[in-house]
Amino acid sequence: MHGLDAIDRNIVRLLRLNARMSNAKLAGEIGLSPSACLRRIRLLEHSGVIRGYTALVDHASGEAAIAVIINITLERQTEDYLKRFEAAVRKHPEIRECYLMTGGADYLLRVEVENAAEFERIHTDILSTLPGVSRIHSSFSIRNVLATRRRDAIA
Numbered sequence: 001m002h003g004l005d006a007i008d009r010n011i012v013r014l015l016r017l018n019a020r021m022s023n024a025k026l027a028g029e030i031g032l033s034p035s036a037c038l039r040r041i042r043l044l045e046h047s048g049v050i051r052g053y054t055a056l057v058d059h060a061s062g063e064a065a066i067a068v069i070i071n072i073t074l075e076r077q078t079e080d081y082l083k084r085f086e087a088a089v090r091k092h093p094e095i096r097e098c099y100l101m102t103g104g105a106d107y108l109l110r111v112e113v114e115n116a117a118e119f120e121r122i123h124t125d126i127l128s129t130l131p132g133v134s135r136i137h138s139s140f141s142i143r144n145v146l147a148t149r150r151r152d153a154i155a
Helices: 006-017 023-030 034-046 079-090 116-125
Strands: 066-074 095-100 107-113 133-140
Touching: 006 023, 006 034, 023 034, 066 079, 079 095, 079 107, 107 116, 116 133
Parallel strands: none
Antiparallel strands: 066 107, 066 133, 095 107
């Protein structure tokens, strides 16, 4: 968040805690008029600082509950290999997150599944077909210990 002033950083901080906060409440918390606050939010969205909004779903509701962390090693770390791999990953909504890494693996991916059979399908149909992959190492989560949100943030 380089290049943001204190007001923009405060807007981003508050929206991370509760993206459903009304513009009027957000403006009041920050000390801006609602129109000035909304203008800043739109600029943050347009510049790509705020890339989107999402709902965090409680897995007790029946949604997929098992997070699988996948380390991917590519055959080569050339620009072409990286670009082809990243373009392919973006085509699969089953892959919730993808990070280019330092260290032992080239990429870290996160998927969520309901069971081992669903992961087997993702592994067979998606992960093993990604271009340039030489190694796939997967770890299943036992439970989520910390999420980057406040549980009492829903308005």
